[in-house]
Amino acid sequence: MSEHPRELIRDLLSGQISPADLQAVQRAPKDPGRRETVISLERERVAFDEPILVCLQEALYVVELQGGERVTKCRCGHDFGDWRRNWKEAAAIVEREGESAYFPGPRAADPEWMVLREFYCPGCATRLDVEVVPPGYPFIHNFEPLLPGTAAGEGG
């Protein structure tokens, strides 16, 4: 299983990859070094210097601070606090009910049943997650990674 060229993976992350190259990547056996390649490429794109341990999701990373503390950071550098805590508990939130610009007329959910709960980075205003939930639903903790070198369960 050979590694793909670094430039190709860079294009994959940026969405610039050509359909033919994308198909080739999808068809090829998975390259075992991908995680490390992606982390090194992501380091070029973010506004902080600390090492990335996990790409948690679009724009969010688990990083290790100088003192060894591990936190969740946005690509802009905003710190969401301890990596084991659900980052949503430190986000900026908009709850949207009923019709909106993207969901006019009957395309919107009935707020009696469901609302849009939008989570933003307080630093750069990136929309990080949109939960579709009934009012009163606890925040969903989508991902608790098992970090390399940590015991199972340490993620919370």
Place this chain on the structure above:
Amino acid sequence: MMEPQAMPTAEIPTETPILKRRLAERDERFARTGAYVDELGLWDEDPIRFELLYTKLSQVVANAHEVARLVSASPMTRELGELIFGLYTPEGDAVCLSHGLIVHVHTISRMIKWMIANDYEQTMGFAPGDLYFNNDPHIGGAHALDQMIVTPIYAGEELIGWSAGLTHVPEVGATAPGGFDSFFTTRFHEGLYLPCVKIGSGDELRPDMEILVERSTRTPVYWLTDNRAKVTGALMIRDAVLELTEEFGVDYFKRAGEEFIEDSLRAAKRKIASVLHPGTYREVAWRGSPIPGSERMLHAPVEITVREDGSVHLSFDGLSSNFWQPFQGSLSCLEGLVMNGLIQHVLYDSKHNEGTLLAATMEVPLGSCCNPDSILYPTTLWGPAYGAGLAVGQALSRAYYAQGYREEVHATSALSSGYTAGGIDQYGRSFGAHNMEFGAAGMPATAVHDGLDTSGVEFNPEGDMGDAEIWEQMLPSIYLAREMRIDGGGAGRFRGGNGIQSVYMLANTSEIEVGSFGSVPIYPSPGLMGGYPAATLYMWTGKDTNLRALIDAGEPVPAGEGDDPAEPEFRRLVDGEWKVHHGSNKATEPMAPDDMFTAVSGDGGGFGDSLDRAPEAVAGDVREGRTSRRAAREEYCVALDDSGELDQPATEQLRAARRRERLAEAVPADEYRRAARERLVDGRVSAPVRRMYNDLLENNEKFAARMHEFWDVDEQFRVPGGDGEASR
């Protein structure tokens, strides 16, 4: 030649019939060793010969699929490809399967095992040429419409396997025509059930069983020709297998079937360990029951634990309780959907069989809406199981993302919708059927490209929308439009695929009712990592219209919805009594010729923040009618001039302004939680939502603990309101 491995028999009574004994031994062996068989001896001996047999079997089941498709007279089968064929071990484990409705590989397996467990070997006495039928989802299947036929394969005196086929039949004699209705409250509304019934012997179908179907359903031709299709395919597989046993030897064939399963299991563990990031993943799907007086939101969560050794555990703890409403899945249905998800998202490059499902362990609470504790509960609209199955795919996407394999990441697939109808058709016959052009829903956005428009559905990746003319032959409705549903998919850095939306007029019928099947007014397909969900699903009906007068006068007739869903073109152009139906799956009030209605197929969720979408991509979508100008400006903050050209500086200004607006509008999480808690504790939520919470607070320890902790409420907390209403 390999000798079959020694099997432990200590705890199984010696008088147990052969298949039942083998099934018990298989279960015991797997529980003890975690392996289907202990070694791949045939592969070690000659891998080429081993793979050659598998390849030949793959061709056999694919042939059966394609030939059977042409035998059927049902558009579901012929046009959409709502069918699948497979080969099973004597104990009922899938060995090799065709393309098509792969969700049902496992439901057929459940049927075979149910017959074995219920002593059919003794009471019915299996024989060559027997044809067994099942459409009972509590045994195996999703609903009465999913119908399977299996036949045993004998080499001489010995049963060496089963061949089987399944199709989705559009009419089953339910209390509502077409068999889909969100107001079914018991099994006895759902139509004709034949639970593991012998409908033929000596390769021939029994005439009395045909009469039963003819006199119990509205349009028996679909059921009966689908039976012929399934028998054709199953017998093709059987005959081809017997030829292959002459080429490879019976013992080799039997052992190879077991090793194919073990091979898949090992491949699954290897792949999971290498491509999915270890950790715990959680997603939640929602559906709703609209039964008047007991409307309830339905909670379908999944928690997936991926371990470093490649093992996976899926917990569905937290599912809403079962009750008298049809949005329920059987356990076999949920298992089939998990297998469907694992095959499509992770294990697409290995042999697809029982080994795929054995790679994962599952926990599904008994008494929940995906594992009912009574067969009396209806299961027609298995939405919670489908939602939970789709949520599995989304959770696995997060695991791929963290491991760097962005090309495998996707938001949630479409919840399919469509319409159902019954009455008197254009040939003067009583009919009931549903249109399933929703085989061409919008696909979800991925992390590297937009979702495909009008392309497929996750439960049947081979699906197709079918020719409009074929649907017009089947149903007394004429297409005025079949269009891409602009902005249907969720917005995002990559947008969800748009589904199709059709506008119909009724014609040549003296009596008809039409309904939709979809969901209550919720966003059915969430986005991922900042992407928006797909739009809600609904149906418009227009009664007492002036459409005929417009046609006679040569006036314009609607060619679709137009670009304003709040004021659709068909409503602007045609006078009539227009009404939008959200989530009413019930056949609506009677309609008449020249009345109109619409249907949507469903759309995919979006991925990432819409402000990260390349402005050029938005401009292109507007030019091609995939994104509206309104959405381009309001959601994507992309400025286009009158000719549709991109204005880059103005776009940058719009986006910067939107970021400022977002932060001005948003509140810190703590502040949000205080207000949301107050609302919940005061009971300022609707009855459907209150019923959902109180059912789970009462009946689900894990969910209750989460609510207590998150909202800081005591253990006796119930959402106030609805005094005296039952929690189940």
